[in-house]
Structures are given as structure tokens and as C-alpha cells.
Amino acid sequence: MYRKLIYLLAFALLLGSCGQKENRDIISLVDPMIGTDATGNTFPGPSMPFGMVQLSPDTYNTGCCSGYHYSHNRILGFSHTHLSGTGCADFGDILLLPFTGTTIPKGSAFSHDREQASPGYYSVLLDDFQILAELTVTNRVGLHRYSFPPEGNKQILVDLEHDISGDGDIPFDDCYIRVVSDTEIEGYRHSQGWAPNQHLFFVAHFSEPFTKASLLLNDEEFDGKNSITGQSVKAVLTFNPNHDKPVMVKVALSAVSPDGARKNLESELPGWDFEGTVNDAEKAWGRMLEKINIEDKDSDRKKIFYTALYHTLLTPNLYSDVDGSYRGMDKQIHPGEGFDYYHVFSLWDTYRAVHPLFNLICPDRNLDFIRTMLKQYDQSGLLPVWELAACENNCMIGYHAVPVMADAWLNGNQGFDEKKTLEAMVTSGTQSMEGIASYRKHQFIPRDHSPNSVSKVLEYAYDDWCIAQMARSMGNDSIYQEYILRSQYWRNHFDPETKLMRPRYADGRWHAPFNPFQVTMLDQGDYTEANAWHYSFYVPHDVQGLIDLHGGDEPFISMLDSFFTVKTANRHAISDFEGIFGQYAHGNEPSHHIPYLYNYAGAPWKTQEILQRAMSEFYTTAPDGLCGNDDCGQLSAWYVFSSMGFYPVCPGSGQYAIGIPVFENITINLPENKELVIKASGAGLKTQESTIKYQYIKSLRFNEQDYPYAYLNHIDLMKGGNLEFVLASEPSDHWGIESGFRPFTQPIEPENQLEPLGEGQLFMPYIKHTNVYFRRSHLVEMGCISPGAKIHYTLNGTEPRITSPQYREPFEISRTSRIRAKAFQEGYQESETMAVNFYSSSLDPASPMVRLHYLDPPFGIDYTGEPTDGKYAPQYSAGGDKALWDGKTGSFDYTDGRWQGFEGKDMEVLINLGREMPVWRITAGFLQSMAVWIFHPVEVSYYLSMDGKEFRQMEVIDNYPDRGTMTDGVRYFSSLVMGVPARYVKVRAKSVGICPPWHHGAGKKAWLFADEVIVE
DSSP states (O other), X not given: OHHXXXXXXXXXXXXXXXXXXXXXXXXXXXXXXTTSSTTOOOOOSOBOTTOSOBOEEESOOSSOSSSOOTTOOEEOEEESOOOSSOSSOOOOOSEEEEEOSSSOOSOEEOOGGGEEEETTEEEEEETTTTEEEEEEEOSSEEEEEEEOOSSSOEEEEEESSOOSSGGGOEEOTTEEEEEEETTEEEEEEEEESSSTTEEEEEEEEESSOEEEEEEEETTEEETTOSEEEESSEEEEEEEOTTOOSOEEEEEEEESSOHHHHHHHHHHHOOSOOHHHHHHHHHHHHHHHHTTEEEEOSXXXXXXXXXXXXXXXTSOSEEOSOTTSOEEOTTSOEEOOOSSOOEEOEEHHHHTTTHHHHHHHHOHHHHHHHHHHHHHHHHHHSSOOSEEETTEEOOOSSSOTHHHHHHHHHHTTOOOXXXXXXXXXXXXXXXXXXXXXXXXXXXXXXXXXTOTTHHHHHHHHHHHHHHHHHHHHHTTOHHHHHHHXXXXXXXXXXXXXXXXXXXXXXXXXXXOSSOOTTOOBXXXXXXXXXXXXXXXXXXXXXXXXXXXXXHTSHHHHHHHHHHHTTSOOSXXXXXXXXXXXXXXXXXXXXXXTTGGGGGGGGTOHHHHHHHXXXXXXXXXXXXXTOBSSOOTTTHHHHHHHHHHHTEEOSSTTSSEEEEOOOOXXXXXXXXXXXXXXXXXXXXXXXXXXXXXXXXXXXXXEEETTEEOXXXXXXXXXXXXXXXXXXXXXXXXXXXXXXXXXXXOOOOOOOGGGOOOOTTTTSOOOOEEOOSOSEESSOEEEOEEOSSTTOEEXXXXXXXXOOTTSOBOOSOEEEOSOEEEEEEEEOTTSOOOOOEEEEEEEOOOOTTSSSOOOOTTSTTOEEEEOSSSTTTOSOXXXXXXXXXXXXXXXXOOSOTTSSOOEEEESSOEEEEEEEEEEEEEEEEEEEEEEBGGGTBOOOSEEEEEEESSSSSOEEEEEEEOOOOTTTOXXXXXXXXXXXXXXXXXXXXXXXEOOOBOOTTSTTTTSBOEEEEEEEEEO
């Protein structure tokens, strides 16, 4: 009872003393608990807008992305860094846990009834110890206040081993804690997780002296030491039990040095005023949240809105110290650059709505984000993709720093170096990784060259359009022409038969059988966290071109209707594949713009219906009130925009597609003291208690003038003014319908339009095969999808010419053949070469080349090398020891079950041919898929032996990993031996070992994937 009373009094005093009334009014509309349940992955603890510190409770450390889940009932402690809404876990650095008793506990039970969370403040009663824990923050400092019970000892655990991602995050052995005085400690956590090389220093000050400091290394206490260094580093600090005041702790962070953390502490929080610190945090949040003022009778809807706005303002996070210094992506310490440097850029998510929202309400802050990206380009050679803690993890696809920069520049937010920006954009577009080399060569990405091929082409095409617009604004015609052409490559994945974006092969054939409902994950299958339906509407920069390919407005509208009604078969394919009706999956980003596409086809009332349904069904005030990962604010930013009545379908175009507002009065406080006032009398959403079904836009007025357009221009909005929606219960028969009133992007000039694939060029032939091995004979069938093309081929591996034999009908082969084929046609340049090797497993001595198959006893394969017990990884066994010898070659998809994977080590296999025979050629195939840390070997060597003991080295093939030329794909390393007699063949492939410094997995074990070993 005593503890409950203390808890209630403390919180009541806090509310009474903190914040001015206007701040409290808007702060009270934010509930940080929204999104902490289900798959929202948000955290409830305090952070400043875009702050360095996110001080929050952790309820477990086995892969939770935010560290906290509402369904849990134990708190492990309070750590200082967290990710908001991401789909992968990291951080949870520098954990503190107050406790009583004689042993270090594993957290404490707690109840949501005794838990409070608001912007800038969090408190909870730790039931096991009856300790009231209260938290608040400045930008770079976390402030704890622990009220202990009157009886018992008082201790605080400082844990540097703890992390959120569990086994995935490993501290290095140079972590340390040092006792500076009886009121101060400092330390360093160096870890590898999703951020593979994170450096974090801290300094902690205590409000009263500790009477004992126990330092623990690997949970073993070391007496008489004032510092310890290692991987598992902890400290237990004991305080005077007779001191009746709360123990307070100030923890300052820095990625630079302990002195940097100390300067941050001295600058931001020199005193111990807890209530004043909460007050300052609330003022900061009040200033940010008041950039948009909502007036509405529905308090729940306002709470959803302001919590969404709050979530969008949590990231990116400050990464520079008070003196401006920061740790760059080159891992060097850089002095201040005249702006704040940030990290945590989840760009595949946030380019869509988060950064466009920043352009609208805090453009100066967005400039700092872009300046940071340009510095990251200087330091790493590429723009960020998914960066955190000065590490690039290359998660997701595209080079989406490009639209963030282009959208800012083209909308007039131009406080950054335009020439360097264009240079950085083009550098991203000319790299060779992630299928980009194939994209440039083929004008699409062949399915057999890269996973997620369809999604990659569509997203690259949009990014390239942004590059083209940036180049045109700068008067660079050559770059504009190159990239506006590339921006049309999406057309080469549009299947006119199914009207869907479909994978195809290098020879031009569509992949079959085709399942448009199959959802695939990143680096698996053809689509990124989506299926064909989702990505078939992803052409934000050329919606009219997509409409035209469907045959006009009505067929396109019908296709959209199907999208929102046809049920999906595997809705739980990914964790945040939620918020579903039809194929629409609001819980993940590829669907977010699709409701607005009806506007482009002249059916804006359908956009209005879908939006109202999504906003009413997928956003609530409950802890599970987000229907998917918030992804650094993107799910929330969608609601902020959509509830105000407009959305950036195509960042970089300068336009917002109009939806329908759900609030009666909205005021956006723009820079330079301008206001955009949005009025919509009678606006609302259908609820169980409401009689409202759907509302529609009857008419629209902008600055007292009739406004017939279904889009808004950014440049007009930034001038401020009044936007008035007139709503009705029935759709309008004229507003936004005519072609001149619809959203659009500038049409592409005729001279820059892409020729349809296959016009003016020949596709390479295809050679049908399901297995490249045969016993007695094999029927060879060829074809070419280019009409009128003639196929000429060779059987000995030489390049075909027009004088080579012409393919007319299927023919048989009875021995190993290295078939090469090209297509020829008068008036066209000859096609690329298609190559397939067919291997005979016949034991006929007359056969000049013998393919030895494991089914022909007594032949076998043994795994040798070090460690001898390692072999391949169990999860990538491809069926066992015979997989490298089974006649089934691996595809580009590393999950196809045919690849054997070796983690962080070399592969060495010994093949027993059973008897002495001449060896003519040895070949081994390897996969590279760098996004999932799979690299080609850096060296492949082949050996022959008569007795299996003494080996003769036949060849060493060097393959030094050059970042500038490395491309993903299957590569065969072959050595021509020319009939050397042998009974044993040894193949050794040297792994890169650990991911190289420039890779997002730098320092972690790399994979070597092998299949198949061929001896002829």
C-alpha cells in the first residue's frame, strides 16, 4: 500500500508541475503504447524528437525489434537505444536495472495498471522489488529516477552484455566499464548485430555516492579493480540503504568517445531537476506536434492522429555530439560539419511518406538528413540504403535516398550541394550489385540473374525517374536522357496477357507456372515482401503509362477493383502482412499508394471509399492499433497524410493525390509563419456507433476559388491559404473526373521513349532442360521468342556464327556436349549467346568425356579440410553428402534446396572416381547473393591423385573480390586438365571468410554456397 501511494503521488506531482497547459493538452493526445502490441514494434519510453537517446523498458532480448512487447509481464531493465517499428532487431544498449536482494535478478514482474507513458516521460512499478522507476530524456542524455522501498538494500545493475536482438548481437572483447569516482562510471559497448560494427560510449553520474562497485566479467566478480574489459561486462552499484531519497542516474551517450559523452552530459543536463527535464521534453514535443493542429469532436481519432505524428518524429536519430563531432561510415571521427549528423535511415520505408511529411512541416530538419546522406556517400562511396550506427546493412531494395533528395530539391528545399547530389545519385545507379548490372544490360532483370527481380526493376525505374528529373532541373541533358529511358524499363516486366508484372528469363520468356498470389520474402522469389498483385501497381512515376497498357481507364479501374476484392491465399507469409482486404495489405509498404490510383483513372470516389475503410479498420487506440511494423514512422505517416486529405503518391513530382479528410478543421503551421487551413464540415469515419457509411467529395475550394483538380501542388500548399472540402453522402459526377483534372507526371518526349522489348533487337535462344545430365542420349530442343529469328549453334563450346549449323528441329546427343546458340536475323544485330552444357554419365570407354555420377558405384565424395566435423551448415545441406554430385544444379534462389552452404569457412571435397581414368575437365559452381552475405570463393583450386594421399595441383583460379565489378549470380569455375590420369579429384574453394569492410555485414561470417561439382 505504501508503494502504491508513493507511485500515485509521484505521478500526480509530475503532472501538476510539468509542462504548460497548452503542451499538456496536445501531449495528452499521444499514447506511446499504441503499436507496442501485435506487430507494430514501437517502444513506449521517452525520446526527444529525432533524439540520440531512446530510453525505454526491455521486456525480452531474443529478437524483439523494439525491446518491448505489450503481451509480456516482465521488464529486464531500461536501455538507452531502440529502433521504432522496424522488422529487424538491434540496439538495447546500456541496460540499467534497479533491484533489491542479494543476487542479480533477471528483471521484474510488472503490470500495465502501474505503468504510464507519454512523450518525454515513462514510469512503472517493478513489482518484484516495489521500486518505482521513472524515465525522461534530453537529446543525448537519459535521466532515471528510482524510488526504492524504505526497507532493504538499494542496487543498480549496469549491463553492457544485454541487447535486444539476443544471439544476433555480439559484443566485441573490448567493451569496458571504468569506475571514475563514487558518483561516476564510464564505459564502451562495441557490438556486432544488424549494425555490424557499432561503437557506443557512455558516462553515468549518480545523485548520491555508491558504497560499493562490483565489476563483473563473464558474471564473475573482480574485487579491487576499478575497470574491466571483455565481452560480457557488467557492474552492480550498491547505495546507502538508509538514504530515503530516490536514486537518480544521468546516462549520456556518444558514438565518438567517453569525453564526448561527458561533454554531452555537461551541456544538456548539468543538474538533477527531473520535473524540469520532463517539462523541457514536453515543450520540445509540443513545438513539433503543434505544427499540425486538429479540431474534431472524436477524441479517439485525435489520439490516433497525434500518436501517428509522434511516431513519425522519432527517427532518424541524432548521431553527432554537442560539439558537432560524429563517427562516420568510414569509422573515422569527423569534426562538426555545420549541421546535425543523423543515423537510422530506413529508406525503403520512409521515402514514401515520412520524408515528404518532413518537407512539409520541418524542411530544415530534412535538409540535415540529406546533408548527412551526402556525407555518408563521401565516406562509403554510395548513398545509404538502410543505415544505422554508421553501418550499412543494405536491407531492402532500391536506392531510395535518391527520391528523398530529389523530392526536397524539386520542391524548393535546396540547401545542399546539387552537383554532389547528382553525382551520388548516378553512382548509386551505376553500381553492379543487386542486379543493377543485369538491369542496365537487359533493360529488365532476368529471373535467373537476381532474386526479387520484378520488384527491383520497378523500384530502380522509379529511382531512375527521380535522377532524370534532378538532371533536367540542372540542365544536364545527357544524364536526363539516359535515366528517363531507364525509368521505362518497368514496361519490360508487364505481361499483356495477365496484366501483371511478371518475372522473365534472360532469353525473354515469361516464368511459368506463374502464381500471382505467392508472397515472397526479401532475396527469395520474384517480389520483395509482396506478390505480383502488389507490385503490378508500382509505377508511381508513370501511372498513365500503366493505365494505357491496361487498355484505358475502365480496364484499369476493373483491375484495381479486383485487387481490393480478390482474396489472398497466404496472408501470413510475412510477419507484418496484415491489414488485408482483397490483395491489399496495408501492414506493408508496397500497398500504401494503391488506393490513390483510382484518381489517375477518373474514379476519385473509389479512392475515398478505400481510404475511409483503411483508416477506420487499421488504426485504433489499442496497443495493437497498428496493423503492421511502423517501419520508422511510415505506417504512421500514411495516416497523418491520409487523414488530412492528401498523399504523396510520387515523391519528386511535386504533387499530392487528394483523398478525403477525416477531421473538420486542420491547420498546418508552415515555415515563415504561414498556415494551410483545411476545413471539411461533417467529416468523420464510419464506426460501430456512427451512422456514417462513406463520405465523398462533392466539391473543393482553394483560396476561395473552385478547385476541380484531384491533386494538390506542393508549391501551392507551402504558400498557405484555405482549402475547403464540401462533403456529401453520394459520389460527385464531375469533381476530379475529367482527364485534365487528374494527377499526372510530365509525359516523356517521343525521342526518349523506350522501344518495346524485342523491337530492334533479338532475344537469345532458349535451350530446354530440366537436368543437364543424361545416360545414353538426350533430346535437345531450342527456341527463340523473337519472330523470324534463325538459331545457329555449336556443340563444342565455340561461339556460333551464321555459318554454324542451323537449328531446325529437336536432335539427339549421346556424349557430353557444350552447346552454344545464337539468334540471327537480317537487319538485326546478332543476339547474345545462350550456353548450356550437357554431361553424359555413360561409362563407355569410347566416350571422350565421362561424367561420373554418384549413382554409379563405387564412386563417392568426402568432405575434408578443417574443421573436419563442420562440413556444410545443417540448414543448407541440399539433402546430404551426395548433393554436390546429384546432377541437380542450383538456381539463383539460395533457398531452392540445391545449394550446400558453408558459413565462414572453406569448402574442400575429395571425389573418389573408383578407378584410374583420364580426367579432362573439372568444374564447380558457386552462388553469389551479397544481400544475404553469400559470396563467390576468392580462390578455387583443383588437385588430382592416384592414391588419395599425394596430390598434384592442377590449377588455382583467383577471384579477388572487387567491389566495383562484383555481381550476384551463379558462376562456374572450370579447369581444363586434358586427360591426366587420376583416381581422386580434390576441389578446394576458399571462402572470403568474413564480409568485407564495405559490406553491411562487415566483420561477420560470410557464406560460401556450392553446387555442382562436375568431373569430365
